[in-house]
Amino acid sequence: MKNERPNKRKGGTEWNHSESLRVQIALEYLDGDFSQVQIERKYGLSPNTVYRFVSWYKSNHNHLMPEAVNVAEELPFSAKERRELKKRLALSELKVAVLEKVIAIANEEYGTDLKKKAATK
Secondary structure, three states: OOOOOOOEOOOOOEOOOOHHHHHHHHHHHHHOOOOHHHHHHHHOOOOOHHHHHHHHHHHHHOOOOOHHHOHHHHOOOOHHHHHHHHHHHHHHHHHHHHHHHHHHHHHHHHOOOOOOOHHHO
16 A cells, blocks of 8 residues: 555544445445445445545555456446346346236136146146
């Protein structure tokens, strides 16, 4: 690390949060799934704390993560497209669950096994 005293800020005052928490919050923000405000609310942080953690992380931990590791830029989908795909996936999973329930009810009503292939009867 560049900083000889990792538990101290630039002015020499100590951080109120552990290094592992600062790294976790910085990475959570850099992943792009949550906004600064969402993360601050989640962890009960004061305004702009996330930006300070990200700045601290970039200056002290840059050697751990090379520039080419930015996964968000490598993916062909934007954050908005990923959210939309996640919603569509959740809806599809819900539809499958509903259809399986319909099949189970039909099996009880008619005494059949609709999941079984017709060739195996």
